[in-house]
Amino acid sequence: MLVAACAGASVVGPAPSTDRPQFASTYQRRSHPPVLIRDATVLTAAGPELAKASVLFADGRIVAVGSDVAAPADAVVVDGTGKFVTPGLIDTHSHLGVYAAPATSAEADGNEATRPVTAEVWAEHSFWPQDPQIPLAVAGGVTVIQVLPGSANLIGGRSAVLRLVPARIVQEMKYPGAPYGLKMACGENPKRVYEKTGPSTRMGNVAGYRAAFIEAERYGAKWDRWRKHRTGDPPDRDLRLETLAGVLRGDILVHNHCYRADEMAQMIDLAREFGFRIRSFHHAVEAYKIADILAREGIASSVWSDWWGFKMESFDGIPENAALLEQAGAIAIIHSDSEDGIQRLNQEAAKAMHAGRQAGIAVSREQAIRWITRNPAWALGIEHSTGTLEPGKAADVVVWSGDPFSVYSKAEQVYNEGRPVFDRSQPNRQWRTDFNLGTGEPGVGR
Amino acid sequence: MRTGAYLRRLAVAGAGALLVPQLGAQTVAITGATVYPVSGPKIERGTVVIRDGRIAAVGAGVPIPAGAERIDATGRWVTPGLVHTGTDLGIRLLRTGGSRETREDSLAGDIKAAFNVADAIDPAALTLPVARLQGITSTLAVPSTGLIPGQGAFFDLAGERVADLVAKSPAVMVIDFSESAKASAGGSRGAVLQKLRRVFRDALEYDRRRDEFRRGQIQPLAAGAEDLEALRPVLRGELPVLAIANRRRDIEAALDLAQEFGLRLVVQGGAEAWQAAAQLARARVAVVVEPLTDVPRFDALAPRLDNATLLRAAGVMVALAQRDDAHFRNLRQAAGNAVRNGMTWEDALRAVTLGPAEVAGVADRYGSLEPGKVANLVVWSGDPFEFSSRAERVFIRGRQVPPVSRQTELLERYRTLPPAY
Numbered sequence: 001m002l003v004a005a006c007a008g009a010s011v012v013g014p015a016p017s018t019d020r021p022q023f024a025s026t027y028q029r030r031s032h033p034p035v036l037i038r039d040a041t042v043l044t045a046a047g048p049e050l051a052k053a054s055v056l057f058a059d060g061r062i063v064a065v066g067s068d069v070a071a072p073a074d075a076v077v078v079d080g081t082g083k084f085v086t087p088g089l090i091d092t093h094s095h096l097g098v099y100a101a102p103a104t105s106a107e108a109d110g111n112e113a114t115r116p117v118t119a120e121v122w123a124e125h126s127f128w129p130q131d132p133q134i135p136l137a138v139a140g141g142v143t144v145i146q147v148l149p150g151s152a153n154l155i156g157g158r159s160a161v162l163r164l165v166p167a168r169i170v171q172e173m174k175y176p177g178a179p180y181g182l183k184m185a186c187g188e189n190p191k192r193v194y195e196k197t198g199p200s201t202r203m204g205n206v207a208g209y210r211a212a213f214i215e216a217e218r219y220g221a222k223w224d225r226w227r228k229h230r231t232g233d234p235p236d237r238d239l240r241l242e243t244l245a246g247v248l249r250g251d252i253l254v255h256n257h258c259y260r261a262d263e264m265a266q267m268i269d270l271a272r273e274f275g276f277r278i279r280s281f282h283h284a285v286e287a288y289k290i291a292d293i294l295a296r297e298g299i300a301s302s303v304w305s306d307w308w309g310f311k312m313e314s315f316d317g318i319p320e321n322a323a324l325l326e327q328a329g330a331i332a333i334i335h336s337d338s339e340d341g342i343q344r345l346n347q348e349a350a351k352a353m354h355a356g357r358q359a360g361i362a363v364s365r366e367q368a369i370r371w372i373t374r375n376p377a378w379a380l381g382i383e384h385s386t387g388t389l390e391p392g393k394a395a396d397v398v399v400w401s402g403d404p405f406s407v408y409s410k411a412e413q414v415y416n417e418g419r420p421v422f423d424r425s426q427p428n429r430q431w432r433t434d435f436n437l438g439t440g441e442p443g444v445g446r
Numbered sequence: 447m448r449t450g451a452y453l454r455r456l457a458v459a460g461a462g463a464l465l466v467p468q469l470g471a472q473t474v475a476i477t478g479a480t481v482y483p484v485s486g487p488k489i490e491r492g493t494v495v496i497r498d499g500r501i502a503a504v505g506a507g508v509p510i511p512a513g514a515e516r517i518d519a520t521g522r523w524v525t526p527g528l529v530h531t532g533t534d535l536g537i538r539l540l541r542t543g544g545s546r547e548t549r550e551d552s553l554a555g556d557i558k559a560a561f562n563v564a565d566a567i568d569p570a571a572l573t574l575p576v577a578r579l580q581g582i583t584s585t586l587a588v589p590s591t592g593l594i595p596g597q598g599a600f601f602d603l604a605g606e607r608v609a610d611l612v613a614k615s616p617a618v619m620v621i622d623f624s625e626s627a628k629a630s631a632g633g634s635r636g637a638v639l640q641k642l643r644r645v646f647r648d649a650l651e652y653d654r655r656r657d658e659f660r661r662g663q664i665q666p667l668a669a670g671a672e673d674l675e676a677l678r679p680v681l682r683g684e685l686p687v688l689a690i691a692n693r694r695r696d697i698e699a700a701l702d703l704a705q706e707f708g709l710r711l712v713v714q715g716g717a718e719a720w721q722a723a724a725q726l727a728r729a730r731v732a733v734v735v736e737p738l739t740d741v742p743r744f745d746a747l748a749p750r751l752d753n754a755t756l757l758r759a760a761g762v763m764v765a766l767a768q769r770d771d772a773h774f775r776n777l778r779q780a781a782g783n784a785v786r787n788g789m790t791w792e793d794a795l796r797a798v799t800l801g802p803a804e805v806a807g808v809a810d811r812y813g814s815l816e817p818g819k820v821a822n823l824v825v826w827s828g829d830p831f832e833f834s835s836r837a838e839r840v841f842i843r844g845r846q847v848p849p850v851s852r853q854t855e856l857l858e859r860y861r862t863l864p865p866a867y
Contacts, residue, residue, distance in 0.1 A: 102743045132742055188543045292863045307771040308853070309572070310541040318853045324860065338771075339741050347779065350833040358836050359857060407782030407831055440748040 016234040018242075023124060025174035027163060030419040034058035036071040037399060040080025045087050045374040046388035049366050055085050057395035060418035065389050078413065084404055086369055087389050088143025088396030088416065089345045090376035092255065092302045093282050093335035097147055097162075097170070098123055100131035101339065101435070111150035112157060116194050117212045119182065120239035121157035123147045127170045130433040133339040138164050138422050138431065140343035141398040141411035144175060146380050148183045148282075151257040152193040154208045156183035158243055159255060161380050165416050166431045179381040181279070182247050184209070186258035186267060187313045206266055213274040216244030253279035253381050255302075259313035261289035268297055280379040282335060285317035291328035300331035300379045304341070305352040322349075322371055323356020323363050333379055334371045345372045350405035365405060394418075472844070473497045475510040476825060478520035484800045485814035494524055496821040499844035504815045519825050522838065525795060526815055527583025527822035528830075529802040531734045531767040532688070532714050533774045535577055535585045535603065536567040552591040556630035557645055557669040559676040561596030563589050564615035567608055573773045574603045575851035580775045581830060581837035583822040584613065586806040588620050588688065588714075593630040593641060595620045597676065598688060600806040602822065604842040613820070617806040618688040619680045623696040624715065625745040639699055644668045646707050649677040686710040686807065688734075692717035692746035701729055712805050714767075715739075717746035720753045723760035732763035732805055735797075737784040754797065755788035765801035766794065782831030794831065820844075 035057055042050040044065055054069040055062065063069075071077055098110040109126035112118040127147055137145070144163055149156035159181035162173040190208075191200050199205045219241035226234050246252040254271070258264050258281045271278050280300035281287065285308065287294055287301035294301055303325075308317030325332040334349045336342035353368035377387025386394040395418035402409040414422035422430060474496040481492035483504055495503040495511065502511075510516065539548035550566035567587065577585075583603055589596035597616035605611030622630070623638060631637040648667040652674040658664045659671065667674060679685040689700040692715045701722075704711040713719060716733040719726060726733060735754040742749060750756075754764050768780035781794045789797070803813025811820050821844035828835035840847050859865050 101741050102747070103741075104744070136740060192543060289860050289865075290863075304771070306775065308576075309539055309773055310771055312540060312544045316856055318856050320857050324857075328863065340738055343740070344738075344783075347783075347833070351776075351779070354833040354836075357834075359861075405833065407779060407833060408786045410786060435742070439742060440750070 016237070018234075018237065023122070023171065025176045026169075026171040027165075027174055027176055028172070029060045029417045030165075031059075032419050034063070034072050034075040035078060035395075035415065035418070036069065036075045037078040037080045037085055037397070040083045040085045040399070041403075042085045042389065043365060043369040043404070044389040045366075045370045046390050047366070049364075054080075055389055055397060057397065057415070057418050060395050062389055062391050062393050062395050064391060078399060080399065082402065083412070084400040084402060084409070085389070086141070086398050086400065086404055087373040087387055088398055088414065089141045089372045090144045090380065090387060091137075091142055091336050091342050091345060092146050092280060092333055092376045092379050093337045094137075094145040094147055094342055095150065095337070096133050096137060096145060096339065096342070097127035097129065097131045098149070099339075100128045101133045111152040113150075113152035113193050116153050116190055116199060116208050117155045117240065118149075118153050118157050119155045119212065119241070119243040121149060122160065123149050123158060123183075124160035124170050124174065127160060127162070129167050129170055129173065130435050132433045132435045133342075134164055135422075135431045135433060135436075136339070137342045138414055139411060139424075141346060141400070141404075141414055142342055143396040143398075143414065143416045143421075144377075144380070144382070144386060145342070146181060146255070148181070148255060151183070151185035151189045154185060154190045154199065154205055155212055155244070156185060158252070159183055161382065163416055165419065165421055175382060177382075177385070180243075180246070180252045181255045181380070182243060182252050184254060184256045184267075186256065186263045187260060188311055189257070202263065206270065209270055210273070212244055213248070213270075216241050216248055217274065220245035220248050247276050248274060250276065253379070255280050255282055255379070257282045259283050259285050261286040264290060265293065268293070268299070279381070280333065283314070283337065285314050285321065287330070288318065288321045288324040289316075291325050291330050294325065295328045295330035298331070300333055300375060301325055302333040302335035302376070302379065304337070305334060305348040306355070319351060319355035320359050320361065322352040323359065323361040326356070326363055326367055327361050331375050331378065332371050333375045335376070346400075346404040346409070347407060350407070353405060365403075368405065472499075473502070473511050473514040474517060474841075474844070475514040476517045476519050476524060477510070478518055479522045479524040479825065481815065482523065482525045482795060483815035484526055484796055485816050492524070494815060494823065496823075496841065496844045499821055501815055501817055501819050501821050501823075503817055517825070517839070523826040523828060523830060523835075524815070525581075525824055525826065525830055526799040526813055527824055527840065527842065528581045528777050528798045529806075529813060530577070530582050530585040530774055530777050530798075531765050531802040531805055532588050532598075533585045533767070534590070535573050535587055535774055536569070536571045536601065537563050537587055539571070539573060539773075551587075551589050553589070553596065556593045556641075557673050558589070558592055558596045559594050559619060559669065559673040559680075561589055562599060562616050563587050563596065564599035564601070564608070564612050567599070567601060567612070569605050569608060569611055572852055576773055576775055576853060578603050578840050578842070578847055579837060579849060579851055579854075580778060581824040581826065581840060582774070582777055583824070583840060583842050584812060585774075586617055586802065588618070591626075593622055593627050593638065594645070594673070595622065600808050602820075602842050604845070604847050613811065614806060614808050616685055617808070618686050618712065619677070620688045620690065620714075623689050623691040623700045624693070625743075626690070635696065635699070639703065641668070642703060645674075646677065646681060649674040649681055653678055653681075680709060681707055683708050683710050686712055686805075688712050688714050688805075690714045692749075694718040694721040694748075697722045698725065701725060701731065704729070704731075717749035717753065719762070720750060720756040721748065723757050723762055726757070727761040730763075732765060732801070733757055734765045734767050734802070734805060735784075736768050737766055737780050737787065737789075738768055751783070752787040754784045758789060758793050763801060763804065764793070764797045765805050766797040767802070778831050779833070785831060791831070
């Protein structure tokens with residue numbers, strides 16, 4: 001492709017594979033007439049709650065939000081009286097498609113648990129678009145997920161940021177322009193999985209991360225030197241170090257499974273040593289103990305509302321975690337890590353919001369909706385294009401039957417970049433994956 | 447070792463909190479609330495009188511005994527304490543890395559009919575205060591693993607000694623008909639039934655010929671004498687079987703086996719029970735439904751969120767329960783979701799109070815607000831199924847339990863940073 005046309009260059013080898021597309025997104029927005037949702041309570045995740053407001057979107061983009069919005073002639077008008085409208089929900093921590101239902105060993109594709117550092121693997125290469133768990137998440141109002149490798153490894157591999165649209169191949173779901181994430185894991189899991197060969201301790205874990213990034217520093221420098229002049233043979237490619245070098249360059253965002261407060265502090269120091277930033281801690285059940293530090297460092301915390309005690313490092317989980325983070329000015333996110341929880345992220349956020357309120361920590365719906373929309377968009381590096389209902393952003397929109405923080409409310413309509421992907425009133429038109437065929441009636445019981 | 451000592455210290459601290467002497471009289475009158483007795487229609491501005499651990503009176507205009515401690519619950523909702531079914535409360539905590547030290551709910555082997563979890567309950571278990579804060583006042587705790595995991599027991603979530611909190615033991619015999627039982631039987635659902643039939647026949651045989659058994663004049667039996675002995679009340683229809691079954695076929699197999707051997711049956715899980723609703727109704731078999739289960743597995747390819755709704759519509763008695771990673775705290779969320787998916791609110795309340803009490807065979811003492819019943823009840827700030835509501839006061843056996851847990855202590859310690867230590 002690249003022709004050695006540059007006069008005076010000494011030896012220019014063939015273009016390296018790094019110059020070519022690597023598993024590029026082929027996602028394409030599906031066209032749909034403009035939609036105007038009228039007279040609803042709108043939680044924009046970007047400002048105050050709006051009563052009796054309208055949301056207009058066209059060509060996949062939000063056009064207007066407010067009380068005085070006129071519908072174009074060709075718009076589909078949705079009566080939002082008594083209903084709520086929010087941005088599409090975003091889950092920073094999902095294993096859909098890599099731990100697909102029906103959960104046989106044949107589909108356990110989330111942990112490359114063969115070596116402690118497998119930065120070379122990419123979650124998208126395991127992802128199965130026919131996972132029947134995907135439409136269930138869509139029915140819960142989820143429009144974008146980050147699919148992560150599991151937590152067996154110190155460094156588990158690259159994540160994929162996906163739009164939850166029906167597709168035959170994962171490339172058609174890849175969020176265009178979303179940066180990759182890197183999954184890292186602290187604590188119990190890696191040291192349990194590699195007990196015999198190491199690391200078998202938390203200090204062994206940290207030594208493992210450091211050794212990997214020392215190699216990555218050298219590797220990155222080698223490529224930087226070559227890229228400057230592009231003369232002679234390029235350095236040998238090493239997928240493992242390529243990903244880690246991407247982290248050091250700031251192109252790949254670090255998502256770090258880390259429960260305990262003291263371990264998060266160790267990871268912050270590790271990042272400082274190698275000059276990268278951690279974007280979000282995940283499963284951060286003890287984040288509330290260092291909410292001040294996390295706020296100062298600008299690191300998001302992806303947390304469950306109330307999981308605790310299923311392992312020693314989750315022993316100190318409390319339901320006020322997210323509220324305490326919010327109070328400290330840190331970035332709180334409610335994530336699922338669960339094929340069940342992802343169907344009810346709104347309920348999980350509701351539990352966390354009310355646990356805070358009941359403990360005397362003021363949390364508004366405006367704040368709590370950001371835990372499952374704007375803040376996860378930021379953690380995934382896609383906040384410029386989704387996560388809030390603001391003109392110009394993607395029309396990722398959910399119409400709820402009522403207050404999304406009520407246990408009784410349901411997502412009635414879900415739009416993914418303006419395309420209707422779920423309509424509760426149309427059970428026969430709801431998306432079923434191939435796996436669902438022959439196993440019951442369509443659209444039942446969501 | 448260190449972890450064990452730490453857990454023990456915490457356990458003692460937890461027990462200490464419970465030992466806070468209950469001030470005031472043994473007679474309490476809760477007034478002005480909207481009372482949901484479950485056994486009857488709701489009562490506006492109702493009064494509930496508790497005396498000596500029992501409910502003494504319920505109604506509007508009930509006279510308040512002299513000397514009673516009065517609790518003004520105007521604007522509040524009062525319901526029976528929630529009853530959670532099929533849990534490991536009090537018998538299990540960590541799932542990995544320390545599970546051995548904190549797990550008492552499972553034995554090695556396949557047929558463990560003589561094992562009773564009541565003997566394993568720890569009244570100081572750290573899960574109990576957490577569940578209580580959500581208005582859960584008692585549970586049917588069950589053993590796990592194997593073809594016959596053992597006997598479940600019904601107990602209240604507060605008390606100092608095991609004898610103080612166990613209300614019925616054994617309450618059920620757990621038998622697994624699902625995917626997870628296959629390994630215990632040799633690898634096939636067919637073998638599960640084959641092995642269960644052999645165990646049941648041998649239990650009957652043992653019952654008839656125990657003298658010959660003692661003298662060794664009998665062929666080797668399919669289980670030990672202790673386990674066969676424990677199956678006796680099951681085969682007489684006295685002790686119900688809690689049958690773990692999700693696939694329609696497994697539910698039907700359990701129904702058939704129950705008929706063959708005269709068992710009393712309750713289905714636990716029942717993900718595809720909606721497909722067998724008519725048979726379950728006809729056989730008067732209750733189902734303990736997990737209303738948030740909708741992900742297909744080969745164990746049940748057709749689960750659906752409105753399972754409980756469909757079962758009720760067919761006249762099947764339903765109790766609601768839900769496993770969760772927050773240690774069974776989210777029963778009211780499960781009930782709220784059952785309503786979200788079509789169940790009536792009243793049915794859902796019954797399915798987390800009187801329904802599970804019926805499943806455990808304690809409905810004569812638990813599950814509703816009626817004179818003479820155990821005074822397990824909750825004063826809620828509002829609709830118990832809504833996240834915005836809180837269990838403001840929780841009574842177990844007539845005593846208000848302190849609204850504290852290890853987690854509330856963590857909250858207070860870290861509410862302002864840095865903590866004051």
